Structures are given as structure tokens and as C-alpha cells.
Amino acid sequence: xxxxxxxxxxxxxxxxxxxxxxxxxxxxxxxxxxxxxxxxxxxxxxxxxxxxxxxxxxxxxxxxxxxxxxxxxxxxxxxxxxxxxxxxxxxxxxxxxxxxxxxxxxxxxxxxxxxxxxxxxxxxxxxxxxxxxxxxxxxxxxxxxxxxxxxxxx
Numbered sequence: 001x002x003x004x005x006x007x008x009x010x011x012x013x014x015x016x017x018x019x020x021x022x023x024x025x026x027x028x029x030x031x032x033x034x035x036x037x038x039x040x041x042x043x044x045x046x047x048x049x050x051x052x053x054x055x056x057x058x059x060x061x062x063x064x065x066x067x068x069x070x071x072x073x074x075x076x077x078x079x080x081x082x083x084x085x086x087x088x089x090x091x092x093x094x095x096x097x098x099x100x101x102x103x104x105x106x107x108x109x110x111x112x113x114x115x116x117x118x119x120x121x122x123x124x125x126x127x128x129x130x131x132x133x134x135x136x137x138x139x140x141x142x143x144x145x146x147x148x149x150x151x152x153x154x
Contacts, residue, residue, distance in 0.1 A: 003072045005119075007087045010109035011071050018064045021057060028054045067108050074106075076154050084127040084152055086119050092127075092147040099150060104128070 035047035079085040089103045104119045117124050126138045138145045
């Protein structure tokens with residue numbers, strides 16, 4: 001896996017999530033031990049449920065450790081703050097004047113419900129390099145959308 005650019009906030013959130021998941025490990029292992037003490041494991045739903053939870057937890061921890069090992073925090077001071085780039089928060093207005101705010105982030109940080117999109121997404125690619133006042137077209141599955149950049153902040 002190559003280096004993956006992330007925001008400082010994104011890396012911090014990943015580290016917090018990893019700590020929380022690691023704190024769950026002893027709890028789930030204790031559930032397995034308690035379920036094992038109840039006898040026959042073939043028909044022990046608690047045991048199988050706890051084993052499944054442990055497997056999922058270990059997978060999530062492994063994934064986060066890998067992502068953190070390859071995460072590189074982008075130095076936003078080296079980015080032209082007059083243009084949209086990695087880590088920028090951009091306010092856009094559509095043709096009706098309705099405004100939306102989006103932050104351009106790296107892989108693993110994206111969350112459309114929290115208005116965080118990848119720089120490599122269709123919208124991210126359309127925005128990168130543009131300035132306040134520019135109109136950009138985003139080619140999306142629903143068609144071509146037009147937005148005017150109202151503000152850029154880092």
C-alpha cells in the first residue's frame with residue numbers, strides 16, 4: 001500500500017478509533033471465556049456471537065493499523081490557500097443559489113453524511129485548483145451539475 005494523504009484531524013480520528021477498538025478487545029475476550037464456561041460450544045449462541053465479534057474487531061483493528069501506517073499528514077501551510085486543494089473546506093452555490101459546504105479529504109476520511117469528500121471523487125477533482133468565484137461542472141451519475149465557489153478555507 002502506498003502513502004495515503006490525510007488531514008491532521010483525520011489521522012487523529014483514526015488514532016482515537018483504534019484506541020477505542022483496542023479497548024474493546026479484553027471485553028470481548030472475556031465474553032468468549034464466560035460463554036465457553038457454559039459448556040457445549042456447538043449450540044452456544046453466546047460463544048459463536050462473541051467469536052464473530054472478536055473476528056470483526058480484529059479485522060477492523062488490522063485495517064486501521066494498516067491505514068495509519070501508510071497515512072501521511074499533508075502540510076496545509078504548503079498549499080496555496082487561494083485555490084481549492086487537499087484539506088480545503090469549500091462553500092458552493094448551485095444554480096438556484098442553494099449553498100453547500102464540503103471538505104476535501106483523503107482516503108478513509110471521507111464521509112458524505114458529514115460533508116467530507118475525497119479529492120479523487122468527481123466533485124473533488126472538479127474543484128481542485130479553482131478559486132473563489134470560479135464556476136465548476138461536476139459530472140455525476142445524475143448528470144452534469146454546476147456550482148460556483150463562494151469561499152475556501154483551510
